[in-house]
Amino acid sequence: MKEYNPTWDLDSLFPGGSASQQFRDYLGQIRTEIKQLEDQFTTLEVEADTFSTMLTQFIMELEKTMFKLREAGAFVSCLSAQDVTDEGAKTLVAESGTLSASFNGVLTTFMQKLAEVPDEEWQAIIRHEALQEIGYVLSEYRNKARDLLAVEQEVLINDLAVDGYHAWNQMYNTIVGNMTVEIKGEEKIESYSIGQASNLLTSSNRATRKQVFDQLNDAWKEQASLFAQTLNHLSGFRLQMYKHRKWENVLKEPLSINRMKQETLDAMWTAIANNKQPFVAYLNKKAELLNIDKLSFYDVDAPITDQVKKLSYTEGAKFIIDQFRSFSPKMADFAEQAFEKRWIEAEDRPGKRPGGFCTSFPDSKETRIFMTYSGTASNVATLAHELGHAYHQHVMNDVHGLNQRYAMNVAETASTFAEMIVADAAVEQAETAEEKKALLEDKVNRSVAFFMNIHARFIFELNFYKEREKGFVSPARLNELMVEAQKEAYQDALDEYDPYFWASKLHFHITGTPFYNFPYTFGYLFSLGIYARAKEQGESFEDDYIALLEDTGRMSVEELAMKHLQVDLTKPDFWEAAIELCIKDVEAFLKL
Ligand SMILES: [Zn+2]
Numbered sequence: 033m034k035e036y037n038p039t040w041d042l043d044s045l046f047p048g049g050s051a052s053q054q055f056r057d058y059l060g061q062i063r064t065e066i067k068q069l070e071d072q073f074t075t076l077e078v079e080a081d082t083f084s085t086m087l088t089q090f091i092m093e094l095e096k097t098m099f100k101l102r103e104a105g106a107f108v109s110c111l112s113a114q115d116v117t118d119e120g121a122k123t124l125v126a127e128s129g130t131l132s133a134s135f136n137g138v139l140t141t142f143m144q145k146l147a148e149v150p151d152e153e154w155q156a157i158i159r160h161e162a163l164q165e166i167g168y169v170l171s172e173y174r175n176k177a178r179d180l181l182a183v184e185q186e187v188l189i190n191d192l193a194v195d196g197y198h199a200w201n202q203m204y205n206t207i208v209g210n211m212t213v214e215i216k217g218e219e220k221i222e223s224y225s226i227g228q229a230s231n232l233l234t235s236s237n238r239a240t241r242k243q244v245f246d247q248l249n250d251a252w253k254e255q256a257s258l259f260a261q262t263l264n265h266l267s268g269f270r271l272q273m274y275k276h277r278k279w280e281n282v283l284k285e286p287l288s289i290n291r292m293k294q295e296t297l298d299a300m301w302t303a304i305a306n307n308k309q310p311f312v313a314y315l316n317k318k319a320e321l322l323n324i325d326k327l328s329f330y331d332v333d334a335p336i337t338d339q340v341k342k343l344s345y346t347e348g349a350k351f352i353i354d355q356f357r358s359f360s361p362k363m364a365d366f367a368e369q370a371f372e373k374r375w376i377e378a379e380d381r382p383g384k385r386p387g388g389f390c391t392s393f394p395d396s397k398e399t400r401i402f403m404t405y406s407g408t409a410s411n412v413a414t415l416a417h418e419l420g421h422a423y424h425q426h427v428m429n430d431v432h433g434l435n436q437r438y439a440m441n442v443a444e445t446a447s448t449f450a451e452m453i454v455a456d457a458a459v460e461q462a463e464t465a466e467e468k469k470a471l472l473e474d475k476v477n478r479s480v481a482f483f484m485n486i487h488a489r490f491i492f493e494l495n496f497y498k499e500r501e502k503g504f505v506s507p508a509r510l511n512e513l514m515v516e517a518q519k520e521a522y523q524d525a526l527d528e529y530d531p532y533f534w535a536s537k538l539h540f541h542i543t544g545t546p547f548y549n550f551p552y553t554f555g556y557l558f559s560l561g562i563y564a565r566a567k568e569q570g571e572s573f574e575d576d577y578i579a580l581l582e583d584t585g586r587m588s589v590e591e592l593a594m595k596h597l598q599v600d601l602t603k604p605d606f607w608e609a610a611i612e613l614c615i616k617d618v619e620a621f622l623k624l
Pocket residue numbers: 417421443444447
């Protein structure tokens with residue numbers, strides 16, 4: 033069997049790593065292009081007869097520069113992930129960040145320009161032959177700009193946000209980065225970073241989990257007053273901004289980022305809330321398997337066995353390619369090519385950033401995947417997940433640049449789909465009953481994360497914002513709100529909850545994207561619905577799937593589901609059918 037090389041090839045993009053002269057030149061080119069865009073922009077007159085033609089021309093240039101910027105951003109993120117000590121990479125990250133900021137400036141003023149166009153003329157413009165294809169995105173830009181304050185005020189908000197808003201997020205990261213916890217090992221007490229300690233929470237030893245959980249809890253408790261500051265101030269800034277823009281619903285921004293309706297979100301959570309019982313039964317069963325009365329928060333992710341076989345990188349790769357092939361030969365060919373051309377950095381070595389990601393190079397139409405592969409079943413799943421993202425980007429290569437941007441909720445569709453194919457195949461092909469049980473448990477546990485853990489985050493955030501509107505929310509009250517949300521989401525199935533989860537979960541402190549939770553659950557259930565359709569339809573599904581992916585960047589999720597799956601996302605039916613698939617896994621698990 034031919035062995036695949038687990039390190040990636042970045043030199044084929046820009047030779048020389050962070051010292052690449054070719055990449056420096058590329059950044060220089062982007063700088064020039066942004067300047068040209070700014071100049072060209074000043075000649076764009078809404079009243080002029082030639083507006084449509086000039087707009088088309090401007091968008092063509094905008095698209096080219098956008099591709100280059102994304103390419104540069106992808107390259108620097110690969111450089112800094114592969115070696116955290118690469119100082120040259122850090123300088124390049126800052127440089128490409130500055131370029132992005134000035135490009136966003138052009139984009140914002142461009143959006144405001146579109147808002148100036150009167151309604152009737154606008155309809156004629158987006159019917160223009162060259163603009164029809166990107167009509168949805170252009171109208172979205174225009175509507176967004178119309179929802180904002182006057183340009184000068186928005187510019188002021190943006191400028192103040194650097195130190196008054198996003199800084200709270202950085203402050204959070206700094207405090208967490210400096211925290212350590214002491215964990216008693218077999219011989220001595222050792223000091224761990226928060227990330228390292230959190231990894232110990234999946235230990236198969238309950239005493240270890242309990243100790244780590246308690247120590248982490250104490251660490252969060254000690255800093256709780258600081259985290260209450262970061263959380264209250266960043267949400268306070270957000271609420272003030274919304275108030276001035278006259279946005280009454282705190283979900284307005286996250287829903288619009290995810291191009292979805294409130295009715296869809298409500299239908300999804302209602303379907304989940306109505307179907308929790310099987311998952312509660314699963315948690316009770318898991319408690320029994322672990323020989324305890326009731327699970328605690330730190331038991332939910334505990335392994336029930338360590339009997340799962342490990343796969344070498346090449347074995348994992350072949351397994352993924354084979355499973356993809358049974359669903360879609362095109363997807364399998366793509367994955368094979370990614371392994372052969374070394375688009376994946378998977379080597380298990382020190383000095384790499386933790387976690388995994390997939391990033392695209394739209395200018396050279398390539399992708400790169402980053403992760404650390406040590407042969408576990410969850411590594412194979414992650415690899416398949418990232419390849420799903422890469423395939424999504426691959427089919428997007430030929431659509432207009434403005435139509436290539438898809439939101440987080442649909443971004444997780446292709447990745448979850450790919451992961452599901454591989455996870456199901458692994459369960460089917462398990463060699464022992466013990467292994468089968470463990471793999472199935474892993475699958476069910478993922479549903480628990482999306483239906484319970486993420487649900488708790490959503491309930492908490494919504495309730496927190498209601499109280500924050502009235503004033504500062506104390507650490508003690510934040511704890512109460514968190515435990516109440518967890519009890520509701522887990523239906524009282526746990527013995528002990530995690531009161532400081534509002535402090536420990538980074539996602540609550542991200543300023544770039546509010547409500548960094550429900551899009552995960554959406555993506556999971558949406559791709560389950562597609563997966564069920566794929567199994568039903570067989571071979572002919574491949575092209576339908578590609579067509580669906582190609583549309584993910586140019587319509588709302590409701591339109592996407594109606595067009596490709598003929599389902600109404602605002603109604604509970606679709607969601608219930610998807611949850612039903614997860615319940616089947618629970619039933620199979622309980623039988624074993
Ligand atoms: Zn993902």
